[in-house]
Amino acid sequence: MTTRKYRDLVEQRTKQTLQQWSERPAVEEREIYRFLHNLKGTAGTVGLKEVEGLAERTMPLFSDDSHRSWSVGEWGEYLYPFIAVLEGEALEVMESPLKPEPGNSLTALPQLEILLIDDDVELVAFLKESLEKQSYYVRIALSAERGLKVFYESKPDMILLDIVLPDKSGIEVLDQIIVKAKKERIPILIVSGEKSKAVQLKAYSMGVMDYVSKPIDIELLLALIRNRFEMKREWQESIIVDELTGAFNRKHFNQTMKQLISDFKRTGRVFSLALMDLDHFKRVNDLYGHLVGDEVLQTFADIVRRSIRVEDTFCRFGGEEFALFLPNTDVASAAVVIERIQEAFAALPFRAKNERFQVTFSGGITEVTEAEQQADKLVEQADQALYASKHAGRNQTTLYSDHLLAIKANVILNVIIVDDDALIRRIVSSNFASWEPAHVSELKISSYANGPEFLESNWYSSDEKYIILLDGVMPELDGVEVLEQIRSGYPEANVLVIMLTGRNNQRDIIHALQMGADDYVIKPFHMHELLLRIERLAHRFLL
Structure with missing residues (x-):
């Protein structure tokens, strides 16, 4: 599908919404916020950068939980300019749906993986964005317990660890992982606001490679990470034996x-x-x-x-x-x-x-x-x-x-998109329709416009696997509330959840990760990057 078609759909939907609102005596502020939230994510995803930018600048003027009524004269001042921007924006060619070669779709796996264990969500979000621009794959844990779980399940290539965590100290985390990290030659970098000499000496004595104090100079941190990965590569080239098992590597x-x-x-x-x-x-x-x-x-x-x-x-x-x-x-x-x-x-x-x-x-x-x-x-x-x-x-x-x-493994994989933006559901569904994950006998794609519709749909079968793409901001029941019900009612081993969220909604990121979301993706996103991220998470999930 070309950008022309997607752009026309965005323009058509925007004009239709504004026309319907103009015939109403008033519009609630939270409706306006959600309209802008959806428009920002969709426009950015299909390449309408000017519309995305205008939506991002306009959103802070409205609240997602306000019931204040806005007349057409009031909201029109902020929303009618979108029509002119849509009509005047230049077109770009959008990526065609992906068709990975069978058995060769896990192209993201060679990426170096970094695990961030830190409860400072603003810093974590900034580091995640900065590191992924350098082509690293980033996993996040906002607590020690979650960090230990991800460490043992995914065996990252590097760990960035804070000393002060909500459930236990970074030193306690070190005590549990340092032996295995050394055997697997996984560098650990402490990134912390705790600057006492005693703590730094303790960390170094336990085997930490570097101790970086907050606030962070991101250029220096990125250079340090590149340096440590190069050192690790040289280690790996000189070693042919796996230290844990004694087998060759x-x-x-x-x-x-x-x-x-x-x-x-x-x-x-x-x-x-x-x-x-x-x-x-x-x-x-x-x-x-x-x-x-x-x-x-x-x-x-x-x-x-x-x-x-x-x-x-x-x-x-x-x-x-x-x-x-x-x-x-x-x-x-x-x-x-x-x-x-x-x-x-x-x-x-x-x-x-x-x-x-x-x-x-x-x-x-x-x-x-x-x-x-x-x-x-x-x-x-x-x-x-x-x-x-x-x-x-x-x-x-x-x-x-x-x-x-x-013959393929008897695994039925469901990809479910829960998002109140119909165009996002359509774009994601059409791209995933051509995905051919290894060892999956059947791929099912479905989508829901809101949380209640999804939860009431009898969507779950214990014999199948699920990857759920869940929007963080929806009417009636927001994404985090839906996530809470998923995690409390269904086995985590069968359900992988990726939150789709706007960058300015840090509350959703914090709560989602604490509630057990496996990852989050910022809107707008590129379909190619979204598919690669999901493939990486799904690799062990489908075994």
Whole structure:
């Protein structure tokens, strides 16, 4: 859809609204505010920058909770100028709906991820905007508890941590994460208004890399972050072993893959690649804690190493996923090895909180062939076989074959847009209609004009997954109130919520993040950036 069509729709809707209001004796102030709020977000999204700017300048003159009545003579002075701006603004070509290649849509994943743990929402919003302009991906936690949860679930590339937090101190957070952060080589930067020498000495002694005092010079902070990421890159290039498990890391995985493919091309010697992913590992962390989760990973790695040959190469592929190269081994022989490891691991008891539990893993295996010698394709084949194992009930191993191309995990994903702006609903729905997330058998797109309509729609099924894009400012029931009902009534594991909010409404940002929103996006937004952000959040959510 071109900008011309969207621009015409915005202009048509604006003129229609003002015409209807002109026939009324008065309009409530909160109606005017919501009209401007929607117009700002929609105009910016479709590229009407002058309209967006005028709406942003006009909004502070009105309140979203005022019932004051405005006559046409009063509101017309502020709103009729929009007609002239709409009619005179130059057109730009809008991005066409995205059509990611199947299996290759997660283009956002290589971005470096920064976790901000700080309850100063204005600063956090400013830092998020500044960092994302530098192409970093930013997660936010306004409390220590939320920060710890995000840290263990997403394993960020860097942490910016405040000392003073609402539920516990930054020092207490450090005490819980510093060992794992060091093992994973995750730099931690303290960004705090607490300037006492004793606190700084304590932080440095615990292993913090830098201590930055507030107020912040953003240019210096960005330069410092670039410097620390460059240092981290140099560390990673010099290290090939994962410190937590003792397995080789992703860097060595890539080197081994390259060497084995080269050897196959030269000599014809086959090799197999197995991917192994621990089943329901998040549940282990949630029930027993992350130290127990680390023990499970270490034990799994020990069992694998005792079960393989000297010439085999065992790597930590990421999180709870591991890879095993077996040279001079076809898939049938490789399956015998993996199934032997499965039996040994599944039989091993773990103990925590006076309970005994067991953990299993699923496997997928492929082998190099004359028809397929590309590294990324071999990984994709092993991944497809792995998810076939997950789909079939877990704790089993699947050998790759061409028929798996037609099989996807039995996951039904719902994308739901809740926004009182009909044009925003239309734009977002049309763009997501062409999204093809990996391991999803069916994608459903739906939208609702307000919170009550959505909540009363029987929208939830326990067998499906949901990504909800929720506007922060709506009539009847605002987005934060809808979010509260979602989080109190439905399991967080099945529902991912992204708030859509105006930059000037910091209250919604604070409350939304505290209530469990997974992220927020500022209106106006670019559809391409919104899709990439959702893909990144959805990557682990859909596993």
